[in-house]
Amino acid sequence: MTKQQASILRVIQASPFHMTADEIYLAAKAEMPKLGIATVYRNLSSLCGEGIIRKIEIPGGPDRYDRNTKPHDHMVCTRCGEMLDCSVELEDFLNRIEAGGAKVTGYHLQVSCICSRCLAKEDASA
Amino acid sequence: MTKQQASILRVIQASPFHMTADEIYLAAKAEMPKLGIATVYRNLSSLCGEGIIRKIEIPGGPDRYDRNTKPHDHMVCTRCGEMLDCSVELEDFLNRIEAGGAKVTGYHLQVSCICSRCLAKEDASA
């Protein structure tokens, strides 16, 4: 593992958030000023390939990277934009698809929601 | 509805597939050679806004447009690339999320699979 890759990984491991490539780039560049964006993408891609981090592809926005590699789903609040992990699991759904004859190799679910915090805020102001 | 919009809509209604903006552009341009790509995007966007067609946003690929506006999910075969409609529904899953306190305003699910046709082909050749 190169210095660059170590730095990129450290940034991701240190953050509880789902960071974009650009956010990771800026954070890693802070401790390694000559770092290039291409290097960030290259290393994110190989870290994903090795299963060390996980890429979350978001329609209409930049990809995000997650230190939690265990498959799980995400929810994006349409009010505050925060991305939350989704606690409920999809297994039943996927099982039913496989019962239909296809083999599921992966999936991506993104739920848009108004998170409980924003809902509470709206209730308070109404 | 302008001639352009009518032509774009006709192309979508006529196809059982989920077409990209570019495919729609090429098909509509065949009957209207001066058509511009910007007009296609503009009209796709307003047709979506009116609920006449549905946009399917695909991570890592161009958006696709579906004449079927009823919310439903999609499956992409990782072998042949075909996009299939998903028959099983997600309601239980979404209900459980709402039980957790957030209000679901929408979702996007894409399942990667090997479709039954490709599986059969592989079994045959093995």
Added chain:
DNA sequence: TCAAGAATGATAATCGTTCTCGAAAAAAGA
């Protein structure tokens, strides 16, 4: 018929990402 507003089409701009390529660094041989 003319003016006001809307929609068009060509093209530029944008954004996230990937590609290219010479330079630098690391690893492997002798």
Added chain:
DNA sequence: TCTTTTTTCGAGAACGATTATCATTCTTGA
């Protein structure tokens, strides 16, 4: 250690999908 080979880097160009800009061309209604 001193080359040689391989890998990775970093800067910037290129890319693909989409959106913005803007002058021109329709509509439409007074």
